[in-house]
Amino acid sequence: xxxxxxxxxxxxxxxxxxxxxxxxxxxxxxxxxxxxxxxxxxxxxxxxxxxxxxxxxxxxxxxxxxxxxxxxxxxxxxxxxxxxxxxxxxxxxxxxxxxxxxxxxxxxxxxxxxxxxxxxxxxxxxxxxxxxxxxxxxxxxxxxxxxxxxxxxxxxxxxxxxxxxxxxxxxxxxxxxxxxxxxxxxxxxxxxxxxxxxxxxxxxxxxxxxxxxxxxxxxxxxxxxxxxxxxxxxxxxxxxxxxxxxxxxxxxxxxxxxxxxx
Amino acid sequence: xxxxxxxxxxxxxxxxxxxxxxxxxxxxxxxxxxxxxxxxxxxxxxxxxxxxxxxxxxxxxxxxxxxxxxxxxxxxxxxxxxxxxxxxxxxxxxxxxxxxxxxxxxxxxxxxxxxxxxxxxxxxxxxxxxxxxxxxxxxxxxxxxxxxxxxxxxxxxxxxxxxxxxxxxxxxxxxxxxxxxxxxxxxxxxxxxxxxxxxxxxxxxxxxxxxxxxxxxxxxxxxxxxxxxxxxxxxxxxxxx
Amino acid sequence: xxxxxxxxxxxxxxxxxxxxxxxxxxxxxxxxxxxxxxxxxxxxxxxxxxxxxxxxxxxxxxxxxxxxxxxxxxxxxxxxxxxxxxxxxxxxxxxxxxxxxxxxxxxxxxxxxxxxxxxxxxxxxxxxxxxxxxxxxxxxxxxxxxxxxxxxxxxxxxxxxxxxxxxxxxxxxxxxxxxxxxxxxxxxxxxxxxxxxxxxxxxxxxxxxxxxxxxxxxxxxxxxxxxxxxxxxxxxxxxxxxxxxxxxxxxxxxxxxxxxxxxxxxxxxxxxxxxxxxxxxxxxxxxxxxxxxxxxxxxxxxxxxxxxxxxxxxxxxxxxxxxxxxxxxxxxxxxxx
Numbered sequence: 001x002x003x004x005x006x007x008x009x010x011x012x013x014x015x016x017x018x019x020x021x022x023x024x025x026x027x028x029x030x031x032x033x034x035x036x037x038x039x040x041x042x043x044x045x046x047x048x049x050x051x052x053x054x055x056x057x058x059x060x061x062x063x064x065x066x067x068x069x070x071x072x073x074x075x076x077x078x079x080x081x082x083x084x085x086x087x088x089x090x091x092x093x094x095x096x097x098x099x100x101x102x103x104x105x106x107x108x109x110x111x112x113x114x115x116x117x118x119x120x121x122x123x124x125x126x127x128x129x130x131x132x133x134x135x136x137x138x139x140x141x142x143x144x145x146x147x148x149x150x151x152x153x154x155x156x157x158x159x160x161x162x163x164x165x166x167x168x169x170x171x172x173x174x175x176x177x178x179x180x181x182x183x184x185x186x187x188x189x190x191x192x193x194x195x196x197x198x199x200x201x202x203x204x205x206x207x208x209x210x211x212x213x214x215x216x217x218x219x220x221x222x223x224x225x226x227x228x229x230x231x232x233x234x235x236x237x238x239x240x241x242x243x244x245x246x247x248x249x250x251x252x253x254x255x256x257x258x259x260x261x262x
Numbered sequence: 263x264x265x266x267x268x269x270x271x272x273x274x275x276x277x278x279x280x281x282x283x284x285x286x287x288x289x290x291x292x293x294x295x296x297x298x299x300x301x302x303x304x305x306x307x308x309x310x311x312x313x314x315x316x317x318x319x320x321x322x323x324x325x326x327x328x329x330x331x332x333x334x335x336x337x338x339x340x341x342x343x344x345x346x347x348x349x350x351x352x353x354x355x356x357x358x359x360x361x362x363x364x365x366x367x368x369x370x371x372x373x374x375x376x377x378x379x380x381x382x383x384x385x386x387x388x389x390x391x392x393x394x395x396x397x398x399x400x401x402x403x404x405x406x407x408x409x410x411x412x413x414x415x416x417x418x419x420x421x422x423x424x425x426x427x428x429x430x431x432x433x434x435x436x437x438x439x440x441x442x443x444x445x446x447x448x449x450x451x452x453x454x455x456x457x458x459x460x461x462x463x464x465x466x467x468x469x470x471x472x473x474x475x476x477x478x479x480x481x482x483x484x485x486x487x488x489x490x491x492x493x494x495x496x497x498x499x500x501x502x503x
Numbered sequence: 504x505x506x507x508x509x510x511x512x513x514x515x516x517x518x519x520x521x522x523x524x525x526x527x528x529x530x531x532x533x534x535x536x537x538x539x540x541x542x543x544x545x546x547x548x549x550x551x552x553x554x555x556x557x558x559x560x561x562x563x564x565x566x567x568x569x570x571x572x573x574x575x576x577x578x579x580x581x582x583x584x585x586x587x588x589x590x591x592x593x594x595x596x597x598x599x600x601x602x603x604x605x606x607x608x609x610x611x612x613x614x615x616x617x618x619x620x621x622x623x624x625x626x627x628x629x630x631x632x633x634x635x636x637x638x639x640x641x642x643x644x645x646x647x648x649x650x651x652x653x654x655x656x657x658x659x660x661x662x663x664x665x666x667x668x669x670x671x672x673x674x675x676x677x678x679x680x681x682x683x684x685x686x687x688x689x690x691x692x693x694x695x696x697x698x699x700x701x702x703x704x705x706x707x708x709x710x711x712x713x714x715x716x717x718x719x720x721x722x723x724x725x726x727x728x729x730x731x732x733x734x735x736x737x738x739x740x741x742x743x744x745x746x747x748x749x750x751x752x753x754x755x756x757x758x759x760x761x762x763x764x765x766x767x768x769x770x771x772x773x774x775x776x777x778x779x780x781x782x783x784x785x786x787x788x789x790x791x792x793x794x795x796x797x798x799x800x801x802x803x804x805x806x807x808x809x810x811x812x813x814x815x816x817x818x819x820x821x822x823x824x825x826x827x828x829x830x831x832x833x834x835x836x837x838x839x840x
């Protein structure tokens with residue numbers, strides 16, 4: 001386990017370091033002016049130097065991401081389950097869902113701001129909009145492909161349909177459900193940033209970057225981009241962590257002892 | 263108890279009376295309607311005509327009155343062995359501490375006590391079928407329907423499982439309906455053998471089997487065994503010879 | 504930096520590349536010098552009138568120039584286009600100029616586009632905007648900003664005059680929105696813009712009454728020019744004559760357009776029929792721009808050291824730059840006719 005962890009963590013870190021070195025190399029060798037592209041250290045330092053300003057903005061973006069993701073996940077899970085169980089609703093709703101994703105996020109934000117104002121509302125809606133679709137599709141997929149023999153067995157036992165759903169169909173769909181959540185998690189932060197950019201009250205991470213851009217502070221532009229990326233990756237890793245906690249049987253052969261369950 | 267059936271599309275009219283505590287084997291090639299028969303008894307299918315009665319009660323088209331086991335063990339990978347054994351309770355009225363205690367007892371009694379907290383992926387095929395049978399046993403249904411439960415196991419494991427099944431049947435006194443392709447298996451295990459034939463699916467023979475119990479490997483070469491086997495084989499391969 | 508736009512059917516941030524064909528003057532076979540001019544906004548609007556007039560009335564051709572007008576993808580890219588050489592001459596806000604120079608970009612202002620600061624606060628007819636009651640009017644209110652440097656530079660003056668700190672107001676930022684829409688939807692209480700853009704926008708909304716207006720200069724903002732023509736130092740040393748020719752043509756055009764505002768606006772409409780702005784909007788906008796093009800002595804273009812030093816000091820005060828450079832670093836008048 002130790003060597004494996006070392007590889008899993010070490011190799012990505014190594015490629016990251018190599019990327020930064022390449023960046024540094026390009027800037028130095030081609031004498032790129034600092035207002036066109038900064039050196040990596042300048043970008044990083046712009047974040048660390050301004051940390052006291054940036055930290056509340058980061059928290060704001062995280063808050064929007066988490067709320068939006070929660071709403072999107074719940075909506076996606078519900079829609080996916082309803083579509084799986086009610087055939088005609090699936091035929092009715094599925095095309096509308098696909099259409100919803102064809103709307104570009106930026107076009108979505110403008111009317112949202114007019115309706116919901118400049119607070120956290122539009123950002124949460126945008127993130128939920130982005131997240132719910134992959135979740136719904138994967139939930140539908142998972143629930144449609146549960147082993148029918150298992151479902152029949154439950155029927156033979158005399159199980160009511162809701163118990164079969166909760167104890168058989170949902171756990172059987174764990175893998176696709178988490179796939180949907182992971183996909184949603186990847187795009188969630190980007191949605192929050194777009195929402196912030198298209199209307200923020202007070203300061204936000206996107207507006208901070210916009211100001212930096214207008215003020216020729218290219219180091220800060222790159223730095224905030226790196227910051228946003230870190231937030232996005234962290235959220236993704238968190239969802240993976242959630243999956244690891246929720247699906248112990250995929251990694252272990254013996255269950256942990258939980259006294260509270262007995 | 264008794265069972266009377268009507269017909270479904272895959273099965274010609276069948277009338278069947280099964281005595282309490284007996285072990286009935288059902289032998290036949292594919293398409294002879296054996297699984298359909300089981301599905302009607304279990305309540306998964308409604309017969310076009312006729313009824314199913316268990317212990318005098320009409321249970322046609324309803325579920326929850328038989329134990330049921332397939333060739334696939336159908337253990338859920340996300341639950342431990344113990345939780346798999348208590349699955350029927352979880353799916354109906356909820357799991358009680360008594361259910362859990364019984365699961366532990368049954369598992370320990372049949373040699374799987376150390377594996378209670380293992381996930382099914384850690385068990386061999388034979389062990390998994392044992393867990394599946396335990397799951398079926400703890401439902402306390404008087405009638406057990408076993409549809410080729412050992413079909414996917416290797417010959418060695420199959421023999422062990424057959425002997426183990428006989429031991430369990432002896433100890434619990436349930437009524438067992440057992441589907442198999444394997445003629446040897448059908449004779450080895452049962453008191454009574456129903457031979458079925460396809461096109462249309464129907465029972466062509468109802469044979470008694472009074473080979474003495476307890477049975478062991480020696481039973482397999484007894485003259486009575488061989489006679490019965492020849493009889494069944496000729497019935498099964500009538501259209502071929 | 505343009506602060507307001509009427510968006511009729513135009514998606515925000517779309518790149519519009521306009522090429523205005525040169526209408527030939529005389530039958531001269533002289534080779535024309537190519538000049539690429541970058542506007543400060545992603546699409547054409549009435550502040551482009553002097554250049555349109557210079558094209559249409561042949562002033563560029565007479566000066567031996569063939570000018571191609573390009574538009575940046577967003578409002579903060581013109582400076583970079585100059586620095587990278589994708590444009591020769593550009594129009595910038597003076598605040599962007601100062602910040603670019605301080606960041607090391609070798610840009611140089613060669614002429615003022617306009618002379619006065621016509622930026623201000625705006626509110627719906629019901630709300631009164633007065634210098635004397637400013638604190639009460641602004642406290643706790645939502646103030647709209649486009650997030651651009653000019654607004655960022657001017658707002659602190661206003662807040663200081665009103666005796667308010669930034670935490671006592673809610674500054675709402677949307678770089679791609681349109682401030683009047685939010686004002687009319689009551690999503691913001693006070694908007695910020697320049698008069699020549701805001702008033703035509705209000706007129707175009709067909710709402711009754713007059714927009715409440717308070718000029719920034721009345722509440723502490725310095726009266727310094729907003730827009731300027733700029734080049735890179737490298738271009739200036741290599742093509743000084745071209746810059747001179749360009750500025751003389753544009754000055755001629757500006758003077759003519761100032762004397763004939765309606766006709767000038769009409770020429771813009773014809774050059775850019777798909778600009779997205781109505782003829783009435785362009786006419787009103789240009790006529791509101793004319794008064795701010797000249798200084799107290801009636802001069803066009805002439806820059807002063809005082810304007811640059813004042814602006815730089817203001818920017819340093821709000822920490823957008825770290826030091827005030829000598830004014831000669833920011834500008835020169837030596838290419839003007």
